[in-house]
Amino acid sequence: MKRVALSIDELRKAVLRLPEGALTAIRAAALANLDEHGLPTVRHEDWKYTNLDAAIDISNRWLSAGATLASKDSLGESIEAIISSVDANWLVIANGQVDMTYFAETRGIEVVRFSESAAPFVMDRPLADLNAALLHDGLRIRIDAATEKPLGLLVIDESNAGAAVSQASVEIVVGPGCDAEIIEHQSSAGKDDHYGNSVVALQVGQAAMVNYVRIQDRHIGHVQTGRLSVSMGKDSRLKMASYDLGGRLVRNDIDIELGEPGSEITFDGLYLVSDGQHIDNHTRVDHRVGPASSSQEYRGILNGRCRAVWNGKAIVHKGADGTDANQANHNLLLSDNAEIDAKPELEIYADDVKCSHGTTVGQLDESALYYLRTRGLDKRQATQLLTHAFAADLIGRAPVAAAVDAIQSLVEARLADLLQEPAS
Amino acid sequence: MLEINNLKSRIGDTEILRGLSLTINAGEVHAIMGPNGSGKSTLAQVIAGHSDYVVTGGEVNYMGNDLLDLEPEERAREGIFLGFQYPVEIPGVNNAYLLKAAVNAKRKHQGLDEVDAFEFLKCAREKMAALGMDSKFLNRGVNEGFSGGEKKRNEILQMAMLEPRLAILDETDSGLDIDALKAVATGVNNLRAADRAIVLVTHYQRLLDYIEPDFVHVLSEGKIVRSGDKTLALKLEEKGYDWVREAASA
Numbered sequence: 001m002k003r004v005a006l007s008i009d010e011l012r013k014a015v016l017r018l019p020e021g022a023l024t025a026i027r028a029a030a031l032a033n034l035d036e037h038g039l040p041t042v043r044h045e046d047w048k049y050t051n052l053d054a055a056i057d058i059s060n061r062w063l064s065a066g067a068t069l070a071s072k073d074s075l076g077e078s079i080e081a082i083i084s085s086v087d088a089n090w091l092v093i094a095n096g097q098v099d100m101t102y103f104a105e106t107r108g109i110e111v112v113r114f115s116e117s118a119a120p121f122v123m124d125r126p127l128a129d130l131n132a133a134l135l136h137d138g139l140r141i142r143i144d145a146a147t148e149k150p151l152g153l154l155v156i157d158e159s160n161a162g163a164a165v166s167q168a169s170v171e172i173v174v175g176p177g178c179d180a181e182i183i184e185h186q187s188s189a190g191k192d193d194h195y196g197n198s199v200v201a202l203q204v205g206q207a208a209m210v211n212y213v214r215i216q217d218r219h220i221g222h223v224q225t226g227r228l229s230v231s232m233g234k235d236s237r238l239k240m241a242s243y244d245l246g247g248r249l250v251r252n253d254i255d256i257e258l259g260e261p262g263s264e265i266t267f268d269g270l271y272l273v274s275d276g277q278h279i280d281n282h283t284r285v286d287h288r289v290g291p292a293s294s295s296q297e298y299r300g301i302l303n304g305r306c307r308a309v310w311n312g313k314a315i316v317h318k319g320a321d322g323t324d325a326n327q328a329n330h331n332l333l334l335s336d337n338a339e340i341d342a343k344p345e346l347e348i349y350a351d352d353v354k355c356s357h358g359t360t361v362g363q364l365d366e367s368a369l370y371y372l373r374t375r376g377l378d379k380r381q382a383t384q385l386l387t388h389a390f391a392a393d394l395i396g397r398a399p400v401a402a403a404v405d406a407i408q409s410l411v412e413a414r415l416a417d418l419l420q421e422p423a424s
Numbered sequence: 425m426l427e428i429n430n431l432k433s434r435i436g437d438t439e440i441l442r443g444l445s446l447t448i449n450a451g452e453v454h455a456i457m458g459p460n461g462s463g464k465s466t467l468a469q470v471i472a473g474h475s476d477y478v479v480t481g482g483e484v485n486y487m488g489n490d491l492l493d494l495e496p497e498e499r500a501r502e503g504i505f506l507g508f509q510y511p512v513e514i515p516g517v518n519n520a521y522l523l524k525a526a527v528n529a530k531r532k533h534q535g536l537d538e539v540d541a542f543e544f545l546k547c548a549r550e551k552m553a554a555l556g557m558d559s560k561f562l563n564r565g566v567n568e569g570f571s572g573g574e575k576k577r578n579e580i581l582q583m584a585m586l587e588p589r590l591a592i593l594d595e596t597d598s599g600l601d602i603d604a605l606k607a608v609a610t611g612v613n614n615l616r617a618a619d620r621a622i623v624l625v626t627h628y629q630r631l632l633d634y635i636e637p638d639f640v641h642v643l644s645e646g647k648i649v650r651s652g653d654k655t656l657a658l659k660l661e662e663k664g665y666d667w668v669r670e671a672a673s674a
């Protein structure tokens with residue numbers, strides 16, 4: 001395959017055209033980093049299965065067409081449709097631009113825009129550099145008290161001009177002892193090619209408790225790269241569930257730092273993948289001290305010509321005694337053309353640890369299918385029922401109650417769609 | 425209703441049914457007995473349409489049509505119900521949901537509207553009470569974590585809701601304590617009707633104390649080697665299966 005490279009010269013011109021302000025110096029530094037290191041390629045171990053050519057291609061087309069950010073005004077209806085389905089206090093990033101009109105000032109939540117005050121960024125990775133270089137604006141959120149409604153973060157993009165690119169950058173700090181509920185939803189409007197690159201950093205304070213739901217239902221013309229970096233305070237807890245339902249090429253990186261004793265995290269994920277899709281979930285947990293526990297279960301349902309990747313890494317560093325780390329990944333392959341690469345990676349350098357991992361790849365249970373058919377359900381109905389059952393468990397684990405109904409209906413609609421595809 | 429003529433069937437390379445013939449008419453209750461491994465479950469699964477069992481010879485005619493042509497779901501909608509010897513656990517599929525989907529699949533086939541949700545639940549609860557089943561089982565996964573007896577009762581519940589024309593109960597009695605056995609027998613007896621046939625596959629004659637069969641057949645090595653009335657079951661109990669084997673080979 002012909003290799004494509006991101007056009008740095010065009011990128012530089014685009015960066016220089018962005019409005020001057022608090023982010024200007026950061027953009028320049030990020031651009032320099034990116035120029036030096038370039039974007040990851042399949043020669044990097046972590047990127048073995050996911051090729052960013054599609055992201056680069058969309059970026060180059062967008063850059064050569066003038067690299068403009070589409071107005072966010074036309075997104076009103078799409079935004080309303082999403083936020084009306086979940087009762088939350090919504091912050092919106094639409095076409096890369098912050099939109100505060102749906103957000104109600106609330107005691108306990110403080111929001112600062114990067115364009116007003118840009119604190120130093122961590123730009124330790126090329127995609128974070130790309131994000132910072134092209135960033136219009138971002139959000140820094142501090143939650144210091146429990147609020148009546150969950151915090152919603154909607155990232156939505158519309159592409160109707162051939163190809164477009166946008167960045168989203170959000171930092172969330174949850175204060176000590178505070179309970180917070182967060183819903184992140186990444187979605188699309190429009191039909192053309194789009195590349196979205198997001199960087200989210202979550203800092204969970206001492207003894208704080210965060211419930212976090214992530215929904216991604218981008219359209220099939222969308223390429224997505226996103227990194228969520230989490231750092232956990234002493235005795236803090238995080239419950240998270242991710243639902244990847246859309247996108248052409250999706251790469252999620254989740255990095256979790258357990259640097260203080262007593263923290264407890266569970267993060268689960270469901271990915272539904274069908275014809276023409278590639279969804280890659282890379283997770284990494286660094287257990288630096290004990291006691292602490294991490295547990296994840298990802299499940300995938302694949303049909304048609306598609307590919308999914310799950311790579312779960314847990315590193316138990318020297319001295320992190322009292323670590324409990326569990327990872328599981330289960331996949332349902334409904335088509336011979338579906339491909340899954342599932343890889344647990346445990347690196348243990350401490351003595352007193354409990355670790356487990358398990359991955360499975362399988363088809364629907366034939367005896368269950370037959371049993372349902374002897375009760376009068378046709379093959380299609382039986383398949384649907386068993387597939388739903390496989391997903392149901394993870395829908396039930398959505399840790400933010402306000403989002404459960406929306407997740408349920410999105411997953412059901414997506415599953416119905418996925419099962420339309422001819423079995424092969 | 426059901427005519428089986430010289431039926432031969434194998435699983436993998438093993439021939440199991442070796443020329444079995446049996447006629448069942450509406451209104452009748454038949455008991456099929458026989459030693460372990462004689463092919464009782466195979467017969468039941470062939471009638472239900474399990475694709476692992478390959479029919480290599482003979483015919484099965486149901487209500488005037490070739491049964492072997494039909495998919496398992498078509499057989500079910502045409503009124504055939506198999507109560508499994510080993511009911512399948514299906515975690516995540518709600519028991520009530522399956523019951524309703526099964527009833528509706530059949531109703532749709534008959535050109536009827538879907539059941540009213542309220543009526544359906546009311547009816548299911550009544551039948552569960554009669555079977556001594558707690559209605560909380562409606563909200564569990566299908567057979568998920570059920571005990572042996574609970575699974576069997578759940579099969580009978582499905583049967584009661586589906587009101588089949590031909591019910592085949594494969595060792596529904598095994599593993600049941602006496603109360604459960606009585607409850608199951610009551611469920612079956614309530615279903616006895618002039619337009620319905622019931623086939624009880626059983627290893628022991630115990631069940632037949634509670635459900636009186638019109639005919640008893642003994643299956644051995646894939647064939648019916650003896651048929652008679654209910655006294656045959658008592659004779660079997662007394663003399664053991666060796667007696668039949670000897671009689672068959674004599």
Ligand SMILES: Nc1ncnc2c1ncn2[C@@H]1O[C@H](COP(=O)(O)OP(=O)(O)O)[C@@H](O)[C@H]1O
Binds near residue numbers: 440461
């Ligand atoms: N799935 C299978 N694979 C191979 N052999 C089987 C299978 N199922 C049943 N058999 C064999 O077929 C024969 C008849 O079994 P079955 O019909 O279950 O007998 P019964 O119900 O009378 O105890 C037995 O010898 C059994 O071992």
Ligand SMILES: [Mg+2]
Binds near residue numbers: 464465466509594
């Ligand atoms: Mg048997």
